[in-house]
Amino acid sequence: MKMRAALCTTQLAVAVRSQLRGAWGATALARRRTTGSIPAKPGSRGVLEMRSDEQREQRDLPRHRPSSDSRMRKAILNPRTTGGQKFERPGSGSSRRITTVPKRDDSMSSDEMDYGPTMVPRAKTVTDGRWDGADDAQVKSAQRDAERLAKKLKAPALGEAGHLLSLSRAELESFAEVYGQPKYRGKQMFDAMYKHGVRNLEEMTQVPKAFREEMRKSFVEVGRSKIHHIVEAKDGTVKMLLQLADNRVVETVGIPASKASNPRLTVCVSSQVGCPMRCTFCATGKGGFARNLEPHEIADQVLSIQEHFQQRVSHVVFMGMGEPMLNIPSVLAAHRSLNEDLGIGARNITISTVGVPNSLMKLAQHQLQSTLAVSLHAANQELRTQLIPSAKVYSIDALLDDCHSYFLATKRRISFEYTLLEGVNDDPRQAAELARQLRKHHCASHINLIPWNPVDEADVTFARPSKTRINNFKIALEKAGITTSVRETRGLEAAAACGQLRNNFQKNPMQFEDQAEVVKV
Numbered sequence: 001m002k003m004r005a006a007l008c009t010t011q012l013a014v015a016v017r018s019q020l021r022g023a024w025g026a027t028a029l030a031r032r033r034t035t036g037s038i039p040a041k042p043g044s045r046g047v048l049e050m051r052s053d054e055q056r057e058q059r060d061l062p063r064h065r066p067s068s069d070s071r072m073r074k075a076i077l078n079p080r081t082t083g084g085q086k087f088e089r090p091g092s093g094s095s096r097r098i099t100t101v102p103k104r105d106d107s108m109s110s111d112e113m114d115y116g117p118t119m120v121p122r123a124k125t126v127t128d129g130r131w132d133g134a135d136d137a138q139v140k141s142a143q144r145d146a147e148r149l150a151k152k153l154k155a156p157a158l159g160e161a162g163h164l165l166s167l168s169r170a171e172l173e174s175f176a177e178v179y180g181q182p183k184y185r186g187k188q189m190f191d192a193m194y195k196h197g198v199r200n201l202e203e204m205t206q207v208p209k210a211f212r213e214e215m216r217k218s219f220v221e222v223g224r225s226k227i228h229h230i231v232e233a234k235d236g237t238v239k240m241l242l243q244l245a246d247n248r249v250v251e252t253v254g255i256p257a258s259k260a261s262n263p264r265l266t267v268c269v270s271s272q273v274g275c276p277m278r279c280t281f282c283a284t285g286k287g288g289f290a291r292n293l294e295p296h297e298i299a300d301q302v303l304s305i306q307e308h309f310q311q312r313v314s315h316v317v318f319m320g321m322g323e324p325m326l327n328i329p330s331v332l333a334a335h336r337s338l339n340e341d342l343g344i345g346a347r348n349i350t351i352s353t354v355g356v357p358n359s360l361m362k363l364a365q366h367q368l369q370s371t372l373a374v375s376l377h378a379a380n381q382e383l384r385t386q387l388i389p390s391a392k393v394y395s396i397d398a399l400l401d402d403c404h405s406y407f408l409a410t411k412r413r414i415s416f417e418y419t420l421l422e423g424v425n426d427d428p429r430q431a432a433e434l435a436r437q438l439r440k441h442h443c444a445s446h447i448n449l450i451p452w453n454p455v456d457e458a459d460v461t462f463a464r465p466s467k468t469r470i471n472n473f474k475i476a477l478e479k480a481g482i483t484t485s486v487r488e489t490r491g492l493e494a495a496a497a498c499g500q501l502r503n504n505f506q507k508n509p510m511q512f513e514d515q516a517e518v519v520k521v
Contacts, residue, residue, distance in 0.1 A: 120248070120274035122288035128278075131389040138276035138289050139356075139390075142326040145292045150329035153295065156220060163223030164189055165296035166333065168340060181211055194341055197307050199224040221245075223296035227304055240304055244297060248273045248290055250321055254305035254313075258488070266315040269301045271331055272322025277354055278389050281377075281419060281452060281462055284321045292327040298334035302342060313342065317350040319373070324351050325359035332366060346370050352417065357394050360402045364409040373448070374403055375417040378425055379434035387425070400441035407443070414443065419450045420470055422463040428476035435480030447477055449486045 125134035155171045156162030158178050167175060173186030188206040192198040200222050201212045225242040228249060232238050238254040253268040275282075276289040301320075306313045316338055318324045324331045331351065338344045346369040353359065354375040363372070376396070378384035384391045391399075403414050416438070420426045438444045452464045465473075470486060477484040 120288045120290045126276075126278075126288065128280075129389070131278075131392040135276065135278065135389065136393075139326065142272065142276055142289060142292060142323070146327050146329050149292060149294060149327070153329060153333050156218070159218050161219035161221075163221055163294070163296040165193060165223035165299055166294065166337075168336070176211075179211060179214055181207075185211065190341070193222060194303075197303070198222060223300065224303070225250075225297060225300050230308070238305065238308060240301075240308070242297075242301060242304060244273070250293065250297070250301070252301035252305060252320060254309060256309065256311075263311070264314050265305070265309055265311050266317060267302045267305045267313050268317050268320045269298055269334075270320035270322050271298060271318055271324045271327045275322045276326070277323050279354060279375075279377075280387050280389070281421060292330055293322070295330050295333035295337060298330060299337045299342070302338060302344075306342075313344060315348045315350075316344055317352065317373075319350070319352045323354060323356065325353040325356040325363070328359065328362060335368065335370065350415070354388055354390065355394050355399045356390075357398070360406045361409065364406045367410060369412070371415055372403075372406060372412065373415045373417050374399070375419075376434070377417070377419050379430050379437055383425060387421075396437070397441070400437065400443050404442045407445075413445045415445065416443070416447045417450060418447055419452050420465045420473060421452050422465040422469065424462065426465045426469050426473050428472050431473045431476035432480055435477055435482050438482065444482055446483045446485070449474060449484060451486070451489060453489065 123134060123138060126138060127134075153166070155167055155175045155178075164172065164175075169186065169190045171186075172189050173183045176185035176189070177183055185207050189204065192204045192206045196206075198204045198206075201216055201220075204212060204222070225244050227240055228243040229241040230238060235258070236256045240252050240254075241249045242252060243249050250270040250273055252270060255266040255268065257264040270293060272292050273290040274288050275284045277285060279285040302313050302316060318331060335346075335349060335351075338349060339346050349368075349370040350373050351363070351368075351370055352373040352375060360372070375388075376384070376399075377387050378396070381391065381396045384396050406412075407414060418425075418434070434447070435444065438447075449470065451470055452462055454464065474484050474486060
């Protein structure tokens with residue numbers, strides 16, 4: 001079964017690449033569509049109001065054997081190791097060590113084997129291809145989880161479990177009083193977490209031992225995650241895998257300024273464990289969705305990076321794993337913590353989304369002074385649906401109309417993200433079409449071009465454009481009067497693409513260690 005699944009994946013990837021290579025991407029890609037998705041039940045409508053009666057096109061995909069160059073790229077991007085051996089990057093002289101579980105032994109029971117709770121497999125009904133009822137169910141699950149978390153976002157009562165890192169300073173003071181402690185104990189706990197980097201109650205010696213014991217008996221915790229793995233790139237970029245309380249892992253990235261004289265330090269945070277949106281070019285989208293992150297798990301990512309660099313974090317972008325608009329309660333609570341507790345300016349915080357119906361106006365109600373970044377990645381509906389399956393139920397016209405409404409409600413400029421894929425969406429004519437699309441919807445503000453970062457599973461499907469193609473696309477947008485920037489690529493040698501570090505560990509389930517290993521590449 002595994003061999004059959006692997007063959008289908010290879011066939012699918014090659015077919016898609018051959019179709020995407022056309023000058024206009026979408027036209028060629030439309031000739032063949034991926035197969036294997038389970039149609040929604042007739043007459044059903046999901047949370048994204050998908051038309052469930054659309055029939056799926058079934059086509060046979062050609063057999064393919066990856067070229068030696070393709071296999072080499074996969075070997076570099078997807079190291080497979082056993083027993084903690086070193087993987088040597090060809091010609092680089094650098095290595096990383098990955099600790100994996102032993103191979104299956106028939107004498108071992110399933111309970112004795114650790115297949116790695118890092119793995120976030122897709123639901124059995126979710127497959128590559130067009131968006132259907134199974135995807136809709138995953139989105140609905142994420143939204144239910146967000147509603148559940150929203151009800152938890154309060155200070156725990158006496159005897160209730162909770163996380164101190166989720167509470168504001170005022171809430172910590174009230175919490176202390178509930179336990180019969182003076183109000184200033186709340187400030188002591190606040191300072192212990194945010195100034196002294198306390199990670200657990202045992203380390204919180206600023207408050208009496210009896211108070212700590214009471215909290216421990218009530219299952220109150222600080223809420224810090226364990227740093228499982230760190231990779232440092234030559235340019236200073238740091239990627240961390242954080243092990244959560246349920247042994248899931250999330251990725252967070254620290255990006256220092258390229259010049260030592262610049263004090264800027266940006267953290268890219270995750271908002272979910274996995275992601276249900278299935279963007280075809282995204283590493284995280286290749287896996288499944290497990291759950292939303294809670295506010296303390298998001299704030300902890302920033303604290304972890306700040307402590308590693310021994311430098312104050314100045315900027316935060318919600319552009320890591322997950323779709324923030326499917327976890328609005330936790331994102332808003334974390335935003336408050338980052339702004340008020342850590343002192344990060346609201347205008348230095350960016351929240352990114354690929355687009356979830358009815359979410360932008362919900363966010364607008366909170367009148368955040370932060371930047372909203374909307375991921376477009378295509379200039380028309382046909383191509384966008386091929387790259388972002390969820391666009392099927394949220395058209396580019398509807399999304400841009402909502403963006404304009406968001407601007408009118410908040411008076412905050414929206415930034416548009418556009419990942420450049422060679423031969424797919426990087427033609428200057430597509431840039432002109434994109435400019436017309438934005439002007440039509442009164443959204444001609446700013447476009448951030450992102451040259452695609454290689455993703456191991458999608459290695460055969462997409463390619464990174466050359467500098468010339470990137471520059472030509474940028475020039476075409478600027479000629480059309482659109483302010484355009486190109487995101488600097490950082491840390492590629494450290495599995496820099498969003499989700500890559502985590503994906504390597506997903507494929508090689510790991511034993512949890514007492515101390516994180518720092519690997520420099």
